[in-house]
Amino acid sequence: MSIEGMDLIRSATYIGAGIAMGLGAIGPGVGQGLVGAKACEAIGRNPSEAALLTRTMLVGQAVSESTGIYSLVVAMLLLFVV
Amino acid sequence: MDEIGGIYQMIVSVGDTTFHLNLTSIGMTWIVIALLLLFGYMATRQSHIMPHSLQLVGELVVGQFYSLTESALGKEKAKTYGPLVVALFMFLLFSNWIGAIPHMQEPTTDLNTPLSLGLMGFVLAHYAGIKAKGFKGYIKTYFEPIAFMMPMNLIGEAAKVISISFRLFGNMMGGSIIILVVSYLIYSLILPPFLYAFFSLFIGTIQAFVFTMLTIVYIAVQVD
Numbered sequence: 001m002s003i004e005g006m007d008l009i010r011s012a013t014y015i016g017a018g019i020a021m022g023l024g025a026i027g028p029g030v031g032q033g034l035v036g037a038k039a040c041e042a043i044g045r046n047p048s049e050a051a052l053l054t055r056t057m058l059v060g061q062a063v064s065e066s067t068g069i070y071s072l073v074v075a076m077l078l079l080f081v082v
Numbered sequence: 083m084d085e086i087g088g089i090y091q092m093i094v095s096v097g098d099t100t101f102h103l104n105l106t107s108i109g110m111t112w113i114v115i116a117l118l119l120l121f122g123y124m125a126t127r128q129s130h131i132m133p134h135s136l137q138l139v140g141e142l143v144v145g146q147f148y149s150l151t152e153s154a155l156g157k158e159k160a161k162t163y164g165p166l167v168v169a170l171f172m173f174l175l176f177s178n179w180i181g182a183i184p185h186m187q188e189p190t191t192d193l194n195t196p197l198s199l200g201l202m203g204f205v206l207a208h209y210a211g212i213k214a215k216g217f218k219g220y221i222k223t224y225f226e227p228i229a230f231m232m233p234m235n236l237i238g239e240a241a242k243v244i245s246i247s248f249r250l251f252g253n254m255m256g257g258s259i260i261i262l263v264v265s266y267l268i269y270s271l272i273l274p275p276f277l278y279a280f281f282s283l284f285i286g287t288i289q290a291f292v293f294t295m296l297t298i299v300y301i302a303v304q305v306d
Contacts, residue, residue, distance in 0.1 A: 058288055058291075059288075059291065059292055059295060062249075062288050062289060062292040063249075063292065063296075065249070065253075066245055066248070066249045066252075069248060069249050069252030069253060069256070070248060070252070072252050072255075072256050073248055073251070073252045073255075076255065076259075
């Protein structure tokens with residue numbers, strides 16, 4: 001028995017969504033970790049600026065997260081639209 | 083699990099063209115606007131030199147975002163763009179927080195809302211750029227390092243709208259999908275309130291702030 005037609009397309013979209021999400025999550029993970037590490041270093045050096053540093057860190061992480069969000073959108077398009 | 087992809091649409095056809103109206107997001111947007119108006123009314127009612135609690139919250143938000151706008155655009159332009167920035171932040175904040183109430187859906191989980199807000203910021207930034215530098219100076223910025231870079235600059239300007247709106251949409255939509263899936267897996271025991279608190283309240287606040295900050299930055303880039 002072979003997989004044909006619509007089933008083949010469905011299985012390909014599921015595999016594609018999984019690959020898109022898995023590979024796309026690597027970059028933001030590394031980036032957010034780096035931002036967090038640098039923010040910890042900076043707070044350790046200058047604890048009185050902790051509030052400003054935390055705010056800047058959160059904004060930077062949210063911006064560097066965007067490539068992961070694009071892969072999430074692509075995965076959602078593959079799952080619900082195709 | 084069918085409720086993720088399903089959008090309630092009202093299809094209106096006028097002549098040959100058909101309009102698709104997303105009734106849920108329209109209704110939710112109106113609810114958010116009503117809540118904002120209510121908040122504004124309550125915060126400014128009986129305003130006093132000794133502020134009551136709501137007035138204090140309102141003054142805090144307005145003051146913070148005015149000072150952020152001033153640090154990016156300077157004192158003169160902050161008077162023009164400050165009210166818009168504060169209104170944008172409050173609208174996004176209420177839109178993201180309303181998802182924490184049961185049976186309410188964030189307007190931002192529909193791509194149309196973030197995309198229209200991103201386009202608004204885009205048009206505003208370019209209007210500010212033309213006003214600040216004149217039309218010739220505005221056109222000149224596209225040929226900035228060398229004339230050869232013009233297509234890159236055009237694509238970069240278009241990518242700003244895509245990135246700013248898809249970031250907000252993806253965060254809120256991804257959050258609501260994760261809430262649905264995890265609630266389904268654990269039969270809605272114990273965990274869902276904390277998930278709502280994290281994704282709606284925490285992530286929603288950060289994303290509203292990031293969207294507002296990026297709109298200010300885009301305006302500042304065009305003005306300088």
